[in-house]
Amino acid sequence: MIVVAVIVAAGRGTRMGAGRPKALLPVAGVPMLRRAAAAFAGHPRVVTVVAAVPHPDEARAALGPLASRVTLVRGGPDRQDSARLGIEAARDAALILVHDAARPLVGAALIDRVIEAAATHGAAVPALQPPDTVKEIDAGGAVVATVPRERLRLAQTPQGFRAALLREAHARAAREGHRATDDAALVEWAGGRVVVVEGEPRNLKITTPFDLALAEAILGAEDNRSVAQD
Amino acid sequence: MIVVAVIVAAGRGTRMGAGRPKALLPVAGVPMLRRAAAAFAGHPRVVTVVAAVPHPDEARAALGPLASRVTLVRGGPDRQDSARLGIEAARDAALILVHDAARPLVGAALIDRVIEAAATHGAAVPALQPPDTVKEIDAGGAVVATVPRERLRLAQTPQGFRAALLREAHARAAREGHRATDDAALVEWAGGRVVVVEGEPRNLKITTPFDLALAEAILGAEDNRSVAQD
Numbered sequence: 081m082i083v084v085a086v087i088v089a090a091g092r093g094t095r096m097g098a099g100r101p102k103a104l105l106p107v108a109g110v111p112m113l114r115r116a117a118a119a120f121a122g123h124p125r126v127v128t129v130v131a132a133v134p135h136p137d138e139a140r141a142a143l144g145p146l147a148s149r150v151t152l153v154r155g156g157p158d159r160q161d162s163a164r165l166g167i168e169a170a171r172d173a174a175l176i177l178v179h180d181a182a183r184p185l186v187g188a189a190l191i192d193r194v195i196e197a198a199a200t201h202g203a204a205v206p207a208l209q210p211p212d213t214v215k216e217i218d219a220g221g222a223v224v225a226t227v228p229r230e231r232l233r234l235a236q237t238p239q240g241f242r243a244a245l246l247r248e249a250h251a252r253a254a255r256e257g258h259r260a261t262d263d264a265a266l267v268e269w270a271g272g273r274v275v276v277v278e279g280e281p282r283n284l285k286i287t288t289p290f291d292l293a294l295a296e297a298i299l300g301a302e303d304n305r306s307v308a309q310d
Numbered sequence: 311m312i313v314v315a316v317i318v319a320a321g322r323g324t325r326m327g328a329g330r331p332k333a334l335l336p337v338a339g340v341p342m343l344r345r346a347a348a349a350f351a352g353h354p355r356v357v358t359v360v361a362a363v364p365h366p367d368e369a370r371a372a373l374g375p376l377a378s379r380v381t382l383v384r385g386g387p388d389r390q391d392s393a394r395l396g397i398e399a400a401r402d403a404a405l406i407l408v409h410d411a412a413r414p415l416v417g418a419a420l421i422d423r424v425i426e427a428a429a430t431h432g433a434a435v436p437a438l439q440p441p442d443t444v445k446e447i448d449a450g451g452a453v454v455a456t457v458p459r460e461r462l463r464l465a466q467t468p469q470g471f472r473a474a475l476l477r478e479a480h481a482r483a484a485r486e487g488h489r490a491t492d493d494a495a496l497v498e499w500a501g502g503r504v505v506v507v508e509g510e511p512r513n514l515k516i517t518t519p520f521d522l523a524l525a526e527a528i529l530g531a532e533d534n535r536s537v538a539q540d
Binding site for chain 1: 518
């Protein structure tokens with residue numbers, strides 16, 4: 081089965097205060113996009129890596145030697161358009177993994193779990209139970225309810241889909257003008273069944289400068305551990 | 311206004327695989343309980359610090375020189391009982407902050423925000439919007455819905471309350487056998503209005519060995535930064 085990874089690099093980096101596309105920012109010296117692309121390009125079950133980016137030339141430079149292994153396409157005005165354009169470029173895929181470049185620490189075991197579950201069930205998202213009590217608030221910022229968190233999950237990427245299912249959901253959403261915050265939500269909306277597999281705490285999404293510092297701290301601690309084990 | 315901090319150290323450390331109370335585990339060399347107690351004992355608006363712990367003698371040793379500033383009480387079989395016993399020991403409080411020892415990185419600015427909002431509104435919890443898309447799942451692990459996250463918040467501690475409001479909620483819950491996952495949920499259940507203030511990403515809850523490593527990585531990165539600024 082041909083597995084294609086589509087990396088979406090749509091973030092403008094506004095909350096990072098960086099003034100340039102978020103995926104080009106370095107995490108411990110290596111651009112997020114290159115880290116994410118390396119995780120998929122180096123995975124034995126992933127055949128092709130596509131990246132939908134705002135500026136293919138800039139992205140090529142950021143990818144460095146990995147550029148020859150990644151098909152670059154120009155993204156659209158938002159994440160959903162960028163994902164759709166990336167999926168269109170994944171022509172021969174039987175199974176598509178859609179991943180956010182803002183999760184550069186994704187690991188091989190998680191990619192395996194998502195491929196496995198998506199191949200079996202058609203659609204799979206990795207997710208974690210919230211570690212904190214979850215509150216629902218009203219428009220004034222007062223708590224309306226404490227929501228039982230046993231049935232809530234914080235979704236990550238990569239999200240995996242049989243290609244036909246994902247293509248049909250995106251095509252229908254484009255026709256009907258439907259917007260959603262992730263690809264699984266489009267498939268849910270189109271009537272598909274999405275299963276959840278266990279996410280990885282390390283696979284955090286980098287949105288703020290704190291998240292970036294956190295990712296670098298995780299990598300630094302892992303480096304120290306591996307040095308100590310030498 | 312007399313502000314008392316009640317630190318709850320109820321976790322048995324099961325998910326840490328440590329075989330001893332979680333609050334006694336060191337984070338970068340300093341027990342979680344001591345870190346949390348230091349944040350409140352060193353805060354200019356906090357008059358007294360109470361800690362509800364499984365074993366007061368062990369806790370005294372873990373607190374070291376800080377032990378003289380902390381009133382230790384023996385906790386109950388679970389978090390809610392421990393919080394109630396701590397609150398009972400906070401006799402002269404007009405405003406009570408209930409904090410989990412498992413959040414040892416709590417900062418002074420957050421404590422200020424909670425005190426301010428609780429004094430004004432009666433009850434306040436710090437919380438953050440989930441960074442990830444939130445899914446609701448069924449018992450079989452399939453996604454039922456994507457939940458709009460604009461109105462969801464991940465609650466932290468310290469949670470602040472006018473003392474009478476919190477005492478009444480705990481007393482009523484004890485009488486009626488009602489259980490909740492945090493103190494705010496008891497006050498909500500008792501009909502009180504709880505407002506949300508902005509939490510701190512750094513104020514993470516330590517549940518797993520990964521969380522502990524993360525907390526140490528954060529502290530390590532901060533140390534490096536402050537050394538670099540010297």
